Amino acid sequence: MNSNALRQKAVQIRMDLLRIIHRAKTGHTGGSLSNTDILTSLYYRVMRIDPSNPKLPDRDRFIASKGHSVESLWCILADLGFFPKEELFTYSQFGTRLIGHPNNKVPGIEMNTGALGHGLAISVGMALASKRDGLGYRVFCLMGDGEQAEGSVWEAAMAGAHYKLDNLVGIVDRNRLQISGSTEEVMGLDPLDEKWASFGWHVVTVDGNDVDALVSAFEAVPAASGKPTLVMANTVKGKGVSFAENVPHWHHHVPSDEELDRALAELSAALESLRQEGEKG
Template sequence: MDTKTLQVKAAQIRMDLLRMIHGAKTGHTGGSLSNTDILTALYYRVMKLDPANPKWADRDRFIASKGHSVESLWCILADLGFFPKEDLATFSQFGTKLIGHPNNKVPGIEMNTGALGHGLAISVGMALAAKRDGKAYRVFCLMGDGEQAEGSVWEAAMAGAFYKLDNLIGIVDRNRLQISGSTEEVMGLDPLDEKWASFGWNVVPVDGNDIESLLGALEAVPSVQGKPTLVMANTVKGKGVSFAENVPHWHHHVPSDEELKSALIELSAGLQNQEGQVR
C-alpha cells in the first residue's frame, strides 16, 4: 500500500475499534487511537507476515507490550484475515478469545501481554534466538510511555544493546498521557530519547501519527549495524477524534451513543477526503 492508501486504512481501523469498544462497553480507547498509525504502517507495509500461515518460521514478530491497547490490533488482524471480522463483535464478551489484552490463542499473536514492562524482555529473547538460529526475521515491540517507568524495560534495554541485536526494534507510543495523568507529572521521563541512546540504542524520533514519517523510520531498520533501534513515536492520545485528543479521561472511556456518532462522522469526513486523494 502507498502512503495515501495506508492513511485511508488507518481511518477505517479507527472507526472499527470505536464501534467495537462501544459495543463491548469496555476498552482502552485513547491509546488504541494513538497507536493505530504505528500498527497500520507495520502490518500493511513493513512486516513480513502471512495470515494464511501465522506460524511461518520466517515471519517478523510483533509484541504489543502495551497490551491494554489491543483494540486496534484486533481490528487489524481481523481485517488482514487472521480470524473472521465477525469475531470483533465478541470482544470482551464471556467465552471470547478476543479479550482485553493480546491472547496467543488467537492467530497472529505471539505472546500474551499486558503486565507492563515485560514485552521488551520477551522481544530481546526472540531477537537473540533469531541471531543464534541464523534467521533473518525482525522483532518489533510496541511500548507505552508510562511503561518506561518500569525497571524491567531498562534491564531489557541493556541486554538488547549488549547482544548487539540490530534485528530488534522498540517503538514507544509517546503520547505523554497515562491512566493517572501526564507522564511528566506521574514519573518524569524526559529526555527519554537521550536515555535510550545512553543505553546503546539507535534512537529515531518520528511523528508517530504520520504514516510517511513512520515508514521512513521503520523501513530503514536495521539502520545501524550492531545496535537495536528505538523509534520514539510522538503521538496524540485519542488521535483522530478531536474531542478525545489529549484528554486523560479517554484512556479507557467508552464512547456514548452520541460520542460514537460524532466520532464516526468526523472520521468519515476525513476518510472521504483521503479516499478522494487516493483516486
C-alpha cells in the same frame, strides 16, 4: 500500500475499534487511537507476515507490550484475515478469544502481554533467537510511555544493546498521557531519547501519527549495524477524534451513543477526503 492507502486504512481501523469498544462497553480507547498509525504502518507495509500461515518460521514478530491498547490490533488482525472479521463483535464478551489484552490463542499473537514492562524482555529473547537460528526475522515491540517507569524495561534495553540486536525495534507510543495523568507529572521521563541512546540504542524520533515517517523509520532497520533501534513515536492520545485528543479521561472512556456517532462522522469525513485525494493521484 502507498501512503494514501495507509492513511485510509488507519481511519477505517479507528472506526472499527470505536465500534467494538462501544459494543463491549469496555476498552482502552485513547491509546488504541494513538497507536493505530504505528500498527497500520507495520502490518500493511513493513512486516513480513502471512495470515494464511501465521506460524511461518521467518515471519517478523510483533509484541504489544502495552497490551491494554489491544483494540486496534484486534481490528487489524481481523481485517488481514487472521480470524473472521465478525468475531470482532465478540470482543470482551463471555467465552471470547478476543479479551482485553493480546491472547496467543488467536492467530497472529505471539505472546500474552499487558503486564507492563515485560514485552521488551520477551522481544530481546526472540531477536536473539533469530540471530542464533539464522532465520533473519525482525522483532518489533510497542511500549507505552508510562511503561518506561518499569525497571525491567531498562534491564531489557541493556541486554538488547549487549547482544548487538540490530534486528530488534523498540517503539515508544509517546502520547505523554497515562491512566493517572501526564507522564511528566506521574514519573518524569524526559529526555527519554537521550536515555535510550545512553543505553546503546540507535534512536529515531518521528511523528507517530505520520505513516510516511513511520514507514521510513521501520524500513531503515537495521539503521545502525550492531545496535537495536528505538523509534520514539510522538503521538496524540485519542488521535482522529477531535474531542478525545489529549484528553486524559479518554484513556479508558467508552463512547456514548452520541459520542460514537460524532466520532464516526468525523472519521467518515476524513476518509472521504483521503479517497478524493487518492483519486486525484
